[in-house]
Amino acid sequence: MSNVTRNSYVSGAEGTTPATRVNRQGSLVVISQRMQWSIEGRCFVSSHGTETTPLTALAYDQDQPEFILSVPTGTTVIPLSIRVNTEGSTGTAKELIIWRTTNEIGNGTSTAATEGPTNLRSDAPRAALAVPRHLYTANVTLTNYREIWRDSTTIASIAPFTYEYKDESPVIIVGPGSLGLQFAATTTQPTFFLNVTWAEFATSELT
Secondary structure (H helix, E strand, C coil), X not given: CEEECCCCCCCCCCCXXXXXXXXXXXXXXXXXXXXXXXXXXXXXXXXXXXXXXXXXXXXXXXXXXXXXXXXXXXXEEEEEEEEEEEEECXXXXXXXXXXXXXXXXXXXXXXXXXXXXXXXXXXXCCCCCCEEEECCCCCCCCCCCEEEEEEEECCCCCCCEEEEECCCCCCCEECCEEEEEEEECCCCCCEEEEEEEEEEEEHHHCC
């Protein structure tokens, strides 16, 4: 059964079967899965770099990432968006690499996210279990490291410039696991701001 509801919503209690919503032309009204996750309070964002002070990338070292999102056992994370906004970028051969591992990388010698994780629903009905950190200055263990996305530019002094990862078939991080990012140049290291958005679930809800 379908109801024409253009200006109001019919809310059903948990476990009930509400009527399907359609418009006046009889077309089914749907929302994106990502919007539904946000409505349910499953989406989070972390910000790295203060309002006026960006992070400074470290010289490339696979074992010392610029960013890690650590996912504990029992939790699954779906990355929705990763945005790197460069402010200073005089170095050449800049590489941005996003990868995953199957171990939960701890805090190590890193810094907590400048802001977040923040629930994208303002009343925050759920708390994030995944932990975002940045600028690791000592080696970490990378179990089953796999690169999942890369971007690069050989142009020096290209700033501001934005790199963005937003995949329709994103990697799924089933905890224990980690999502990582490296950003570096061959000469002067870039300065940048980073925003990471993800959806988070109990693994038992997906398997």
